[in-house]
Amino acid sequence: MKELNQLISSLESKVKLHQKINASVSNSTVGWQIEHSLITIYKVVNVLKNSNPNDYKWKFNKYKLLITLLGFFPRGKAKAPKIVLPDENITEETLNNSLEKVKKALYDWDSLNKNAHFPHPFFGNLNKKSTMWFLNMHTNHHLKIINDICKA
Numbered sequence: 001m002k003e004l005n006q007l008i009s010s011l012e013s014k015v016k017l018h019q020k021i022n023a024s025v026s027n028s029t030v031g032w033q034i035e036h037s038l039i040t041i042y043k044v045v046n047v048l049k050n051s052n053p054n055d056y057k058w059k060f061n062k063y064k065l066l067i068t069l070l071g072f073f074p075r076g077k078a079k080a081p082k083i084v085l086p087d088e089n090i091t092e093e094t095l096n097n098s099l100e101k102v103k104k105a106l107y108d109w110d111s112l113n114k115n116a117h118f119p120h121p122f123f124g125n126l127n128k129k130s131t132m133w134f135l136n137m138h139t140n141h142h143l144k145i146i147n148d149i150c151k152a
Contacts, residue, residue, distance in 0.1 A: 001109055004041075004132065007139040008102060011037055014146050015095045022152040030146050031095060035086035037142045038098040041135055043084060044118050045105045048131055053115035056127055064123040064130070073141040081121065 011034050018031030026033070067073060087094075117127045126134055 001106070001132065003136050004106070004139065007136065007143060008038075008041075008099070010143055011139070011146075012099055014150070015092055015099075017146075017150060018090060018092060018095055020149055022149045025148045025152065026145055029090065030149055031090035032086055033142045033146045033149070034095055035090050035098055036080060036084060037139050038095070038102050039086060040080075040084045040138055041102050042098070042105050044131060044135060045102075045109070047118040048112060048116040048128065049105075051117050053113040053117070056115040056117040056125060058127070059124055061122075061124040064126075067123075067137065068133070072144075073137060075141075075145070078122065 014030055014034060018029060018034065020030045021028070028036075112128050114128050116131075117125045118131060120126050120134060123130070123134065
């Protein structure tokens with residue numbers, strides 16, 4: 001949880017740069033990258049909270065193993081599902097509101113059952129521990145993109 005909180009703080013530190021874009025890195029703005037990351041965290045945490053821990057079943061997933069071994073998500077290999085795509089009108093205010101929503105959603109993370117879970121389209125059912133792995137990897141992936149946009 002500590003790592004995710006640090007990543008969220010890093011996202012928050014980039015809010016003022018929300019309009020910055022560099023087409024050689026990404027066709028989306030820094031704000032889009034931040035908002036997408038926050039929407040993903042918020043929606044995944046809410047799915048976890050509403051899941052039935054008794055329904056969780058572990059199953060080997062070769063894609064999860066591969067990404068775990070790589071230690072990062074390769075760029076441009078996957079498309080975000082529509083449910084986690086931000087609106088086009090991203091402002092400092094919308095980003096700050098999303099940050100607050102995410103912080104509130106994560107407030108009771110520690111009280112979630114270890115078998116709370118969510119179905120990932122590539123990695124299968126992820127329990128609480130695996131979900132934290134995914135959220136850290138995903139958020140870090142987008143922070144790297146943000147940092148590359150800001151470098152140019």
